Amino acid sequence: MANSNSGSNTSKMAVPQAKEAMNRFKQEVASEIGVPLKEGYNGDLTSAQAGSIGGEMVKKMIMKQEQQMSGGQQ
Secondary structure (H helix, E strand, O other): OOOOOOOOOOOOOOOHHHHHHHHHHHHHHHHHHOOOOOOOOOOOOOHHHHHHHHHHHHHHHHHHHHHHHHOOOO
16 A cells, blocks of 8 residues: 655645744754754755754654653753
8 A cells, every 4th residue: 555645745844833933943053053944945955064954853852752751951
């Protein structure tokens, strides 16, 4: 059986209300790592630049979750 998500928009949020917060987070991470992310179209970024933003976001989210699970604060 085919994947029911094939052809679906991968940018859909599981929690649509979090979209603005995620966009701010993405802008913050891009700024921290020196990637020139702008509002709207960013097709001029290299794959490495785009991937570094996503990778850093995931790293930060995992770190935050680990802190919460261990009862620690940052």
